[in-house]
Amino acid sequence: xxxxxxxxxxxxxxxxxxxxxxxxxxxxxxxxxxxxxxxxxxxxxxxxxxxxxxxxxxxxxxxxxxxxxxxxxxxxxxxxxxxxxxxxxxxxxxxxxxxxxxxxxxxxxxxxxxxxxxxxxxxxxxxxxxxxxxxxxxxxxxxx
Numbered sequence: 001x002x003x004x005x006x007x008x009x010x011x012x013x014x015x016x017x018x019x020x021x022x023x024x025x026x027x028x029x030x031x032x033x034x035x036x037x038x039x040x041x042x043x044x045x046x047x048x049x050x051x052x053x054x055x056x057x058x059x060x061x062x063x064x065x066x067x068x069x070x071x072x073x074x075x076x077x078x079x080x081x082x083x084x085x086x087x088x089x090x091x092x093x094x095x096x097x098x099x100x101x102x103x104x105x106x107x108x109x110x111x112x113x114x115x116x117x118x119x120x121x122x123x124x125x126x127x128x129x130x131x132x133x134x135x136x137x138x139x140x141x142x143x144x
Contacts, residue, residue, distance in 0.1 A: 002037055005044035016045050027062035029071035039063075039079035043086055050090040060097055062089060067111040068104040077111070084115050088122035102132060113119035 005012050005019070019041065026038035042059045049055065059096065063080060072080060076098055087093050098119060104112040 002040045002044065005041050005048065009044070012045070012048050016049045017052065020045055020059050021057050024058045024062040027059065027066050029066055029069060032072065032074065032076040035066065035072060036074075036076040036079050037069040039076065039083045043079065043083045046086045046090055046092065050092060053092045053094070056087060056092045057094075057097075059083070060093060061100075063115070064097060064100050064104060065102075065114070067115055070111050072111060080111075081114070081118060084118045085122055088119040091123055093119050093123065093124070102136065105136070135144070 001019075023042055023045075024037040026034045028035055036040070038059075042056070045059075046056060063084065084093070098116065101112050101116045101119070103117065119125075
């Protein structure tokens with residue numbers, strides 16, 4: 001699927017939403033190889049079509065759930081970073097999604113912080129939430 005979406009983007013233009021919905025269950029910390037491939041396909045889908053952000057929301061929400069326990073590593077983490085980077089650049093990540101990332105950051109879930117850093121760097125419209133995140137981190141650091 002990754003090769004097809006990369007090589008034949010025009011054929012997938014109208015199916016972005018349906019393909020994205022099929023990817024969401026594959027984004028998990030249990031099977032990193034399927035997560036890696038699903039995120040590569042999701043990256044290609046963003047490159048194909050960004051006119052309907054809702055098409056990509058299901059994958060972004062899946063990523064937010066997956067980073068909550070910090071188990072994604074290696075190539076899957078690299079693919080996750082690339083997907084979030086292009087999604088933020090295309091302004092597919094809304095304030096609610098950023099708030100969900102902020103809520104999932106903890107001392108055990110540092111990947112959520114990584115994703116938040118990428119989003120805030122690529123899409124400056126989330127500056128108020130970025131300030132809230134920095135305040136939360138400072139408060140947590142003060143406790144320890």
